[in-house]
Amino acid sequence: MLRKRIIFTLIYDNGSFNQSRNFRLQKVGNIRWLERNYKFKDIAFALDELVVLNASKKNKSIEDFAETLTKLVDDVFIPIAAGGGIRTLEDAELLFASGADKIVLNTVLFKDKSLVMELVSLYGAQSIVASIDYKRVANSLKVFIEDGTFELDMNLKEYISYIENLNIGEIYLNSIEKDGTGFGYDLETIKKISKDITTPLIIAGGAGNEEHLLSGLNLEGVNAVATANLFNFVGDGLPKAREHIINANINIAKWS
Amino acid sequence: MKIVIVDYGMGNIKSITSALKYLGVKDIILSSNSDDIASADKLLLPGVGSFAKAMQNIEKLELDKILYNEVVVNKKPILGICLGMQLMGKSSTEDGFTNGLCFIDAEVNKLSVEKLKVPHVGFNQVIVSETSKLYTDLDNLSDFYFTHSYKMSSNKSINQAKCEYGEKFIVSYEFDNIAGVQFHPELSQTHGLKLLENFIKSF
Numbered sequence: 001m002l003r004k005r006i007i008f009t010l011i012y013d014n015g016s017f018n019q020s021r022n023f024r025l026q027k028v029g030n031i032r033w034l035e036r037n038y039k040f041k042d043i044a045f046a047l048d049e050l051v052v053l054n055a056s057k058k059n060k061s062i063e064d065f066a067e068t069l070t071k072l073v074d075d076v077f078i079p080i081a082a083g084g085g086i087r088t089l090e091d092a093e094l095l096f097a098s099g100a101d102k103i104v105l106n107t108v109l110f111k112d113k114s115l116v117m118e119l120v121s122l123y124g125a126q127s128i129v130a131s132i133d134y135k136r137v138a139n140s141l142k143v144f145i146e147d148g149t150f151e152l153d154m155n156l157k158e159y160i161s162y163i164e165n166l167n168i169g170e171i172y173l174n175s176i177e178k179d180g181t182g183f184g185y186d187l188e189t190i191k192k193i194s195k196d197i198t199t200p201l202i203i204a205g206g207a208g209n210e211e212h213l214l215s216g217l218n219l220e221g222v223n224a225v226a227t228a229n230l231f232n233f234v235g236d237g238l239p240k241a242r243e244h245i246i247n248a249n250i251n252i253a254k255w256s
Numbered sequence: 257m258k259i260v261i262v263d264y265g266m267g268n269i270k271s272i273t274s275a276l277k278y279l280g281v282k283d284i285i286l287s288s289n290s291d292d293i294a295s296a297d298k299l300l301l302p303g304v305g306s307f308a309k310a311m312q313n314i315e316k317l318e319l320d321k322i323l324y325n326e327v328v329v330n331k332k333p334i335l336g337i338c339l340g341m342q343l344m345g346k347s348s349t350e351d352g353f354t355n356g357l358c359f360i361d362a363e364v365n366k367l368s369v370e371k372l373k374v375p376h377v378g379f380n381q382v383i384v385s386e387t388s389k390l391y392t393d394l395d396n397l398s399d400f401y402f403t404h405s406y407k408m409s410s411n412k413s414i415n416q417a418k419c420e421y422g423e424k425f426i427v428s429y430e431f432d433n434i435a436g437v438q439f440h441p442e443l444s445q446t447h448g449l450k451l452l453e454n455f456i457k458s459f
Contacts, residue, residue, distance in 0.1 A: 001380065001381060001420065002372075002376065002378055002379075002380045002402075002421055003378055003379040003380065003381075003399065004378070005378050005379070044445060045445065045446075048378070048379060070270075073270075073271075073274075074274060075274060075278055077271070077274075077275060077278075077442060077443060077444065077445050077448060077449060078401070078443055078445060079401055079403070079440070079443045080271075096268045097268075097270065098270070099268075099270045099271065100268070101268055101271060101440075101443060102403075121305075121306060121309070122266075122305060122306075122309070123304060123305050124304050124305040124306060124339075124405075125375060125405060126304070126375040126377060126403040126404055126405060127304055127305070127403075169375050169377065169403065170375075170377060198373055199373060200373050200375065200377045200378070223373070223377070223378065224378070252379075253378075253379035253399035254399060255399070255445055255446055255447070
C-alpha cells in the first residue's frame with residue numbers, strides 16, 4: 001500500500017538555517033549547528049523526505065545555497081527536494097547536480113510558465129514540486145509569490161487549478177498565517193480543498209507537535225505532512241513523533 | 257570493483273553515486289564512452305524524465321549499440337533504475353510510441369489507477385519474488401521509494417516483483433545478467449542500500 005509521508009523542511013537564508021514565523025525569519029544556526037542538533041544521517045529513519053528551501057530575501061545566491069545543499073545531503077538516503085529562487089534552467093540544473101532529487105518551484109510557476117513546461121518535459125513531472133503560499137485577505141484565500149511578498153489576483157482554488165494544468169508532480173501547500181506558529185495546520189482550509197486536488201499533496205505551516213502531524217495525516221487527500229519547526233523537533237523529536245504516529249496506526253513506511 | 261554509471265545526460269546521479277561510495281565501491285565513473293563501459297565490472301543505467309527524449313539521447317551517443325554489445329553479447333551485469341529500468345524494455349507509449357533498448361520483453365504504459373493520484377509518489381511495499389537475488393535478506397513487503405507515472409508490464413516470466421497502486425504492476429525484474437527496479441534504491445534508506453549491495457554481490 002502506498003504510504004503517507006512525514007517531511008522535514010529546512011529554511012535557509014544566506015548561510016544560516018532559520019525558524020520562519022509568518023515568513024519572518026529568525027536565524028537559528030549555521031550548517032554546523034544543524035549537524036549538531038539534527039543528525040540527518042541518524043534520524044533519516046524518522047523522515048520520509050527532506051525539503052530544503054532558500055528563503056533569503058536579500059542577495060539570494062543559488063550558488064551558495066547549492067554548496068550548502070551538497071554538504072547537507074551527503075550520506076542521507078532519502079529523497080531531497082530543493083528550491084527557492086529558481087528562475088532559469090541553469091538554476092534547476094545546479095540544484096539537481098548538488099543533490100536535489102526534486103526541485104521546488106514557486107514564483108516561476110506564475111511568472112514563467114514556459115520555463116515550468118520545459119522543466120517538466122526535461123526532468124519529468126515527478127521531479128517538480130509546486131510550492132503554493134496562501135493567506136486570508138478580506139475573507140478570501142489569496143496566493144502570494146516572491147517569498148510571500150507579492151499578492152496575486154487569484155484565489156487559492158483558481159490558482160490550484162492553474163497549477164494542476166501545468167502537469168507538475170506534487171503540490172506543497174503552505175499557510176502563511178500558520179507558518180511557524182506551532183498552532184497546528186490550517187485544517188479548515190485543507191479539508192475544503194484537498195478532496196478536489198488530483199496531484200499528490202503535501203501540507204505545511206503550523207505543525208508544532210506530533211498531534212498536529214497526526215491530524216494532517218488523517219485528512220483525506222493529504223499525502224504528506226511537512227514541518228519546518230526547528231525548535232520543536234530538535235534532538236530526538238522527529239524519531240519520537242514518528243513512533244507516536246506509527247502507534248496511532250497511520251500508514252507510513254517502516255524500516256528494518 | 258568498477259561500476260560505470262551510463263551517462264546519457266538525464267537524471268540525478270549524485271544520490272546513486274554517494275550510495276555506491278557508502279557501500280565501499282571504489283571505482284565509480286559516469287561515462288558514455290564505449291571503452292569505459294567495456295572496462296566496467298557492472299553497469300548502472302539511471303534516469304528520470306521522458307522515455308522518448310532518453311532514447312533520442314541514447315541513440316545519438318550510440319549507446320544502444322554499445323550497451324547491446326556489453327549487456328546482451330558479453331553478458332555484463334546491469335541494473336536499470338526508474339526510467340533506466342523502463343528503457344531496457346521493448347517500447348513505451350509516453351509521448352507517442354518509442355522503441356526501447358529491447359533487452360527485456362516488456363512494455364511501458366501509463367499507470368491506470370482510476371481515482372488515485374498520478375504520479376505514484378512515496379514509499380510503497382514491494383511484493384517480493386521468491387527466486388529473486390535482489391531482495392536477499394529483505395522482507396516481503398519492504399518499503400521502497402517510488403516516483404513515476406508510467407509502469408511496466410509483461411506476459412513473460414522475468415522474475416518480476418510487484419507492487420500495488422490501483423493495479424499490480426512490475427517494479428523489478430531479473431533476467432540473467434539484467435536487472436531493473438522501478439523504485440529508487442538510492443532514496444530508500446537501508447532497504448535500498450541492501451538491494452544495491454545484493455546487486456553488486458550477486459550479479
